[in-house]
Structure formats: C-alpha cells, structure tokens
Amino acid sequence: MNCVNIQAALPSYVDGELDPLRNLEIEQHLQQCAACSQTYKAGQTLQTAIKTGAPYYPAPANLRKRIRSSIRQERKGVPVFAAMPWRWLGLAASVALVAIVVWNVVPRPSGLDTDQLMAEEVVSSHVRSLMASHLVDVSSSDRHVVKPWFVGKLDFSPSVVDLIDHGFPLIGGRLDYLDKRPVAAVVYKRREHVINLFIRPAAHDSDPVRTPVTTQGYHLLFWTQAGMTYVAVSDLNTNELLEFVRLVQTST
C-alpha cells in the first residue's frame, strides 16, 4: 500500500476497525514511513485526549429511583401491551424498530423466551431430512426450478434465493410439516453442512432474528420478514449461519 491508501485507512486503524491483515500492513508501513507515522501519532493523541479529557457524565444519584418509580406507575396505568405485544410493535417508532431488528441479530448466551418444543420439532425435521435420503423433493441448484415447484403444493410462495456466490449453494426444496402445518423447506449447503430453511406465513409482519437456539448440537435461527416466518437450522457454526440468514434477509 502507498501513503495515500495508508493515510485514508489510518482513522479506522486508530479506531481498531480494521481486520488483522490490514492492521499488519499498516504497522509495517508505519515503521518505515515517518510522515504516516506522524499522522498516526497525532490521531492517537487526539483520541487519548478526548478519552481522558472530555467528561463522562455519570447518572445522578436519584435517576435510578426516578426510573424505577416511573416504570411501576406506567405498569399500573397501562396494562395493554403485555397482552398485545405485536400491536405495540406495530405502533413502535420506526427508528426504534430498526434498532430492535438489528440488535437482535447479535447472539446472546441463552434463549430465555424461545419455545424448546418447537425448536425440537424443527431439529427433528432437519435430522429426518438428513437420514431418510429424503433431503429434497425437487433437486436443483436453480432457484427458477425450485421456486415454481412449490406452486400448487402450498398456499403461499416461499422465497428461494441464489447464494452460490457467497458459498451457500442451493440444493433443492421439500414439503415438510411444522406445528401441524405445511411448510416449505428450502435446502442450502455450506461446505458439507446442510442448512434447512423452513418458511411459512407469519401471524404478524416482522419479527427480528432471534437469538440462536442450540438443540442436540444443531443451531436454529428464527425471524419473520415480509409476512413470512423463517427458521434456519444446521449443524453449521452460528457465525456462518448468521451470515447465511443475513444474506437471505437481504436477497429476499
């Protein structure tokens, strides 16, 4: 890399936003180039100055008390949202919604609010599809073959996306049952890992990606988008499964 490239990347370097490889390239360049090294030091010094010099205002002592009492008052006065969470979701400010959707893609250690039974049913379906040589009813890597195959078999049209360029080739499609209802199972692969993506109409419009659930060594990700509920299940690691989910979300 030349100095122009390095100078452009320096702020991200100072902020720790670069990948290890780029970090290394920049470190090596800084050892040889006095001009870039000086820019780097100035950036770092400014950062230190702000971090150590600018005040961080801690919450005043009585704020906790105010918050706690206002929540309890609110709870007494407005009982509706516990009963109607999705109505509330619909009313929620759009900015808050965007945040909710995005933040929930970040994994957390435990899935408190997930239904273990449903997760087990999904995993059973997934395992069955792997065992009984009945992975797909229609075997094709062409989404223009797989998607039309579902027509007439389901009362909805599941989305089928082409992710081969991202390393998730399409294997085919299958009819399956979950929660006593027919669902579309679209099958993708990552290396030798099979990913079953179950799709069915949702009761509500949107629901963020939930925390990965792990059952019997399989990872599950649930979300709702454009009126459809999706469940991705695989023995693939959660990071790559999340990548897959993001790709499906953006291609759908």
Add this chain to the structure above:
Amino acid sequence: MWKAREEPEQHTIVRFEEVMLPHMDAAYNLARWLTRNDHDAEDLAQESYLRAFKFFDSFHGGNARGWLLTIVRNTCYTWLRENRAEELTTSFNEEIHSTEAAPFDPQKLLLLRESTQLLSQALEELPLEFREVLVLRELEGLSYKEIAIITGIPPGTVMSRLARARTRLKQCLSKLINKEG
C-alpha cells in the same frame, strides 16, 4: 416459537431492570452531551427508560446498551426538534463555519493544565451530528457498526462523519487555545 410468550408482570419489571439499569450511566451521558444540560438530560434519560420499558417486549436479547442508546438518542432528538429546532438545522450547515484546518498539534493540548475544560468546551461547540458520533466513539467506545445502528446512518457515513468531526474538533481546540494563549 411462533408467538411471543407472556410473562408475569413483576417478572418483566425485574428482568427489565436487570438488563437495562446497568446502562444508566451510558444513557445519561449520551443525553447530557446531546442536550448539554443536566436537568434536561435527567428528564430525557428517565423518559427514554420508560419508552424502553414499553418496547421491552420486542427486545429479545443482544446488545442491551446499544438498544437502549438508540432509544435515548431518538428521545433526545424528538425533544430537540420540539425545543431547540435551531440546533438541528444549524448542524446541517457545517460548511458555513468550516475554515481551513489550522495547524494543530494535539500533543500541545495534553500539556495544558486546562485541557479538560478546553476539550469539554470544544466538544460542546460542535454541531450535534458531530458531537454525537465522537461521544459514542470515544467516550462510549462503540464500534462503527454500533454507532451506525444507533444513529441510523450507514457505517461508511459514520467513518466519514467521525473524520469531519475530528477535523472540526481540532479547529475548535486550536481556536480556543489561541484565544487563551
């Protein structure tokens, strides 16, 4: 799995407080920097918590601080629009005040005894959109991605806005130091 499970009322409050109250300093600090005023910051932090509680059904885990700060920022902006609309409009006219970057050595700043006061003043003088990215980045230590989500702008824009914010901060500091000098 297909629909949200309802929880007993008391349990929700306890869980909300467990998850969200640890981020009270972050919430207050952001509100304080956006409003530049103790009293308003306290009111807005409280209001933000109340809103967060109302939306808590839709928080399914993950980054609680980021989730809460998004609501704090949103609440503060609504308040600013109603009470200090001029701050929101001036922040978009950054070119009006921008001058050639004066030579400024941050090292000098660290040697000054009043550096804290100068930094505080310079940061407060920055337009809102610059102030908030610097506060989130340097004081809250958030990543570009987290800042992008909180502020609702693309990560690339976070990067360029931070760069402009730093340039403006240096100009501001240099002006203040010369005045003092």
